[in-house]
Amino acid sequence: MSEEQSKSRRGGRSGGRAARVSARTNPAPVYLSTLHRAVGPIDLLGPEGVQEIHNAAMTILETTGIEFRDPVALADWKKFGADVQDQRVRIDREMLMDL
Incomplete structure (x- = not known):
């Protein structure tokens, strides 16, 4: 069987081991598109809307509080003067704004 017949039987693949080694050692460059805004x-x-969201978040932290499961964090909040009950910490808005 000639070399030409052998190639047609294999589907005409080219490159072989040398091509695979070259592809691994010389990866194709990655082109990133530039975003133009x-x-x-x-x-x-507006500023009023931002203030409204801020006030709502402060109210949640003061009344509902937030749960901390880390004993070190609970001890720190207690040291700073927050209301700590079990794992629930309620924080005054003045205290938060001073941090």
Whole structure:
């Protein structure tokens, strides 16, 4: 069987071991596209909306609190003067704003 017949039987693959080694040692370069932003920043909330969200978050931390499962964190919050009951920590807004 000639070399030409052998190639056609194998499906005409090319490269072999040398091509695989070359592909591993010389990876193809990665081209990243550049993002061009055509639209400027958009303010979805005005200052009043941001303040309203801030006040709501502070109210949640003061009344409902947040659960901490780390004993070191619980001890730290207690040391700073927060209301610690079991794993629930309630924090005054003044204390948070001073941190």
